[in-house]
Amino acid sequence: MDNKLIIGIIAAIVVIAAAVLIFNTGGSTSGKIDIVGSTSVQPVAEKLMEKYQESHPDVKINVQGGGSGVGIKSAQDGTADIGTSSKDLKDDEKQGLTEHVLGQDGIVIAVNKENTAKDLTKDQLKDIFSGKITNWKEVGGKDAPINIITREEGSGTLDAFISIVMGKDTEIKSDAIVQSSTEAVKQSVKQDPNAIGFVSYAAMSDDVKALSIGGVPPSEATIADGTYELQRPFIFLVKGEPTGAVKDFIDWVMGPEGTKILEEEKIVKSNK
């Protein structure tokens, strides 16, 4: 009895292992696309991949993070089929790369709904996050300290915020509270009337208040026409002209189905 059971278990394991092996080799026969780069583009690329694979089950797509720098580099040296970037490329980075801009993503400055401040300039924002302005009354709010909430190093949203608002030589205050996700930033802002944080436009919701920047509130229209300043592009980079499975995927992304998903993800097409 016992021996039979053991033999049965071993047989089952062998069968399962064989099945796994066969499946693995069978799946990767036609088309494999590596997408590497910006951690901000990553979730969008994953969404696109999911939908794409529903209609193209034979194409295997692998989406990885690493940052815009890694995306540009791996597109150039060919380690990835598609590199992704959430910032504009410098001229010397563009060499031989074809850019496919998915759209613009806005960075929204979120404060508590009770906060009376409505509008900040980019410079005020910079001063707040660097610790020069520490009280809300200096920027049109009530007399209360400003509690800054930032993101962890490596976050694409933090990268974008630093490059758009802080610039190269100004640091975010070192004792700012660090939260590790967009949702955690929103919750922190929601529970603290004096908090300020930044989130991606796609993640914005009604439970926190979005500040206008230089008099322009964030919306699809202001991001599209470029008047809302805190925005960045989401770009797919391909070395040379895309071919084969990669071309098919990019055409699909740029086509009506891809556009629909991008709209759902609140990636705004620029009409500048």
Next chain:
Amino acid sequence: MDKNRINEFLIEKGLFITAIFSIMVIFVIILFILMEGLPAFEEYGFFNFLFGLAWSPNHGEYGVFAMIIGSLCVTLLSLLMAVPLSLLCAIFMAEVAPNNIRKILKPVVETLSGIPSVVYGFFGLIVLVPFLRESFGGTGFSMFAASLILTVMVLPTIISISQDSLRAVPHEYREASFGLGATNWQTIKNIVFPAALPGIVTAIILGMGRAIGETLAVIMVVGNVVQIPSSIFDPVRTLTANIAIEMGYATGLHYNALFGTAIVLFLIIMILLLVANYIRYKYKVDIGGGYL
């Protein structure tokens, strides 16, 4: 006959394999962490890494000292609150409480350990942090908030294990003590508690392990600022939080440095375990039927 021998052999070896499985897993994990983490020590220098005050991967600075302090402070502060609370609770449950109250208390305490840590963290973020901000000022994200959450999280571990060891003290001890005219409290204080001490130390070690290793709930309430705290209401970053927060993006030396952080955490836990085991060994009670 022969069949029985084969059976016996298979079962013996099977049990042996399952027994060494956890040891193998630990070795594989240690090996992996060392392989990934050692390059960081080589490139950045072990002591620079261990005693460096600045953690700023974007500027190539990888000092974890502030986080070591953060982890230790959060853990010790929570144990400071959890140990007396849970020991008194365990004594009540094991020695004082009538059976029907114990029947209610035990499952309730066990439920506490079944709550997922993200729920504790979310509760802390929504309820505790605003409360601390209004009562003590600052942002509310603080070492103290994390310690309070951890206190609740380690309570069930310490309570249930120390309760078991209290109840495992042979009944003859109590009867002898009562026979000498001691009161219930005198018996607990002078006989039962000392006899159960090794088990209680084990309970505290396991609680400490849970506290120092807890990540998710801590990340949500501790503020994650890399600094050496000057009061318990300052935000800090723990070693575990550092790994969990940044692992998603890390590449190159940064990635290795996060594994280096794991090595440091590992060393700290080893040292604490050694100290605790020494204490347990030193205070073991060795009367009659072996020590408890």
